[in-house]
Amino acid sequence: MTALAGLWSRRDAATETTVGRMLDAQAAFGPDAAIRRTLDSATLGRRLYALVPEDDFDRGPVLGSDGTLLLAADARIDNRDEIAAALGLSSAELARVAEPQLVMAVVERWGIAGLARVVGAFAVILWDRRRQALTLARDPMGERPLFYHRGDGFVATASMPRGLHAHPDIPYAPSTTATADFLAVLPEGEESFFAGITRVRPGHAVTIDADGLTEARLWTPVRTVLRLKPADYAEGLRAELDRAVAVRLRRHHGAVGAHLSAGLDSASVAATAARMMEFEPLHAFTAVPGPGAPAPGGAIADEGPIAARVAALHANIVHVRVQGDGRSPLPLLDRHFDLYQRPVMNPCNAVWAETINDAARSRGVSVLLTGQLGNFTLSHDGIPHLAQLLGAGRLVALARLARQLRTRGWRRRRIGAAMLGPFLSPAAWSWLTDRFGRSLALHSYSALRQDAIADLDARAAMTGTDLSYRPWRDGRAMRLWGLDRVDMGSYNKGTLAGWGIDLRDPTADRRLIEWALSVPDEQYILGGEPRSLARRAFADRLPPELVGEQRRGYQAADWHVGVSGALSEMVAELDGIERCRPGEALVDVAQLRALVRDWPDFAADDPRWNQPAIVDRYRSMLLRGVAAGHFLRRAARTN
Structure with a gap:
């Protein structure tokens, strides 16, 4: 670089x-x-x-x-x-x-x-x-x-x-x-x-x-649709990932490492790399939260045990569990400014990511493989296919798919939302989520001042953003919209400067993306199993426990521990943001101060830390607001 x-x-x-x-x-x-x-x-x-x-x-x-x-x-x-x-x-x-x-x-x-x-x-x-x-x-x-x-x-x-x-x-x-x-x-x-x-x-x-x-x-993927036998789709995905991983192993010096979680994306990347590096070690890093860290229902807080089973299948994987130590993200903000030249979207996730970087550097790793874009390529869940079937009037096929999802534990409300949501107006969808689900209104998760968002709807429209966050009907269009939001550059450059590590994501390979976009959504949810294609494709290199796992990993499950011990530092940071003119104009400091004053008095392992309202207000609104405010005051050079 x-x-x-x-x-x-x-x-x-x-x-x-x-x-x-x-x-x-x-x-x-x-x-x-x-x-x-x-x-x-x-x-x-x-x-x-x-x-x-x-x-x-x-x-x-x-x-x-x-x-x-x-x-x-x-x-x-x-x-x-x-x-x-x-x-x-x-x-x-x-x-x-x-x-x-x-x-x-x-x-x-x-x-x-x-x-x-x-x-x-x-x-x-x-x-x-x-x-x-x-x-x-x-x-x-x-x-x-x-x-x-x-x-x-x-x-x-x-x-x-x-x-x-x-x-x-x-x-x-x-x-x-x-x-x-x-x-x-x-x-x-x-x-x-x-x-x-x-x-x-x-x-x-x-x-x-x-x-x-x-x-x-320079690049617009051609809209094509592959028509293959189910087994051929799995073979094709394996071949595309094999190629994407192989070209990212070329390096000037140093060892190769990989993120390894309990998810299909990083596990598939790490396992594939291990197969190709048969005679040299692959250092695989798993972030493990502190003891007793809670996770929401249907999620995995400690991904270490399943990741260890992946490593056990490949003799050359050196598995490194990176244990959470309850650090606050606040001391990292100055480093983020210097390395990335932008605010970080999820400061609590940066804690474990940078701890992995520390561990990788200590082992001489110069190339670190990730699976950040796997949701757009390897492990797309195919859920938009429900709305596609309804829109096409294929009611028999829709009923069959709904029954299959029900046997896998999906609630009727969830199926109905995926099926009907794309056809509702934004206002109707917002009303339903407020009444029956999790509020997606901006004020529930954002620290942006109300008087600073007058043209928000217009700005959202310019980027094709639906602020009601309705489900999508077209899985390809959904992934293309998401890919248009991706910009890895500043993070990659900052990681190289800070740790001497080149982040490389095989799931971001252009050829893999083009191939994945050409696969019909039905293949990603075949038999009523979301992410079906990845499960079929990589069963040859992953343990059954991971291939059949329906839960997702919950990153930084101990996010609240470090912040709980740094509330006085949080108040000092808010003081600095308030003294900064751009910070005071954009960030609702008064609301963030109220959140700090009302910080929950829960035990570290209390499952209430994962209530949607707590996560939205504290993990999203407070931490993201402080990250943005810190950036503003550093860039404004006011204090």
Whole structure:
């Protein structure tokens, strides 16, 4: 992974000096010496963090064959052989080609649209001297970050906002719009969490020239429907995951680790990697809560025992249980600001995730496999198929599926909600959830001030967000909407800087996503068993206890323990947020103070910690509100 910086200026001759400062500001993300190259009025530069073998041949920004193009790339290309064959490169030639060189060859052959051929993680800066145009592009899942600022007579770009803030003409201030959207749990827009700094959206290319700015989508999955035998769907999913895991094992140095929970996603990834790494250890990490941590009904608090059974099936898995120690998330907030340059959505989850990072680093792990997007690929539950059957008038098939779900313990209300919910109006659905379920109104889980959300409905509509959160009728559309919200870049970059670990998610593989989207929803809920396809596909490498498990893991089941012991620190943090003008304007500090005063006097193992109202008010509203407020006061530099 590489820290990038670029500057196109029509008024500043000292672009190399400024880009040098921008790269130095990002030294944590790329420890190698900065290399800069200038072509006409643009300078591009990079600081390398070697992650794949071909990084040994990376000599910095690449000049095109005719001298008109200059390119810098932060990339890991997973289909190198395929790209090389299309370019006519031999295996011997390919072995000595660094990723930026290969990206340049793609661009020279097919233009910037050719990046759609590249599978993997990338952020690209391309300067075209002939067109006097700067193009910025990212991979579909945003595994590599890239930001930019358009100023008076210049355009600057960098991997992380701190690189841009090294430019003397770029202001340093938080974006209240982005932070308000964060508090309302809306999808991120183009504006970053810093005012005046824009993120390149995943899967898009932004071109800036004298006429202005244009944006093009690089990747749109073609709508296809696979028609196979049930056994062939399982075989196909196995093959796709095998390929996705295999390409992510390529590394420059260090050991490989993996998250390992009691869920299908991380367990399937870890088991697959273990099979491929037969003669070397795979370090598998399971977060285990403190003693007696409660979990909601139908969930698993301690995923250690089932994870251990996965590890026992594979002799080369070194299973590491990372025990919760009751730490508060508050001391992590400064580190989050420095590493990720944004507020963290679930601070209590960051406690166990970063404890795993600590354990992985101590074992020499340089690549850590995850399964974050498994819900969109491997373990989609197929529930939208109920509404599809109703909409198509297939009542006999619908009745059969409903009976099958009932035999698996589904209540009639749950089946009815999935079946009828997509056809109700947002108002009707909100009324029903308020009356019979869990309130999904913003004020029940968000710390955003009421007077700061006047245009919330309009902003939600812009992102296709249904604030009533009705069930979906189209499983493909639901997953595409969710994937459009994914942006892994800042977290990946921050994890590399903080722990020297490259997070890689095989379930985010573009080819796997395209294949999974082409599978009919009915295959994911075959026989009335949600997540049926993953259960069938990976029964050959997972224990029966996990394959048949209907419960989901409950992350950070001991979330309340650390906060309970840090209420005075919470009050001090709220004091700081209130003294910060943007914080006071967006965060309902008075409500958060009331929550701290009314902190439940429950024992650590009391199941009432998992009542929906408690989780919404304390785990979501309070902790997320404090994370946002802390970011605002750090970015505003007020205290």
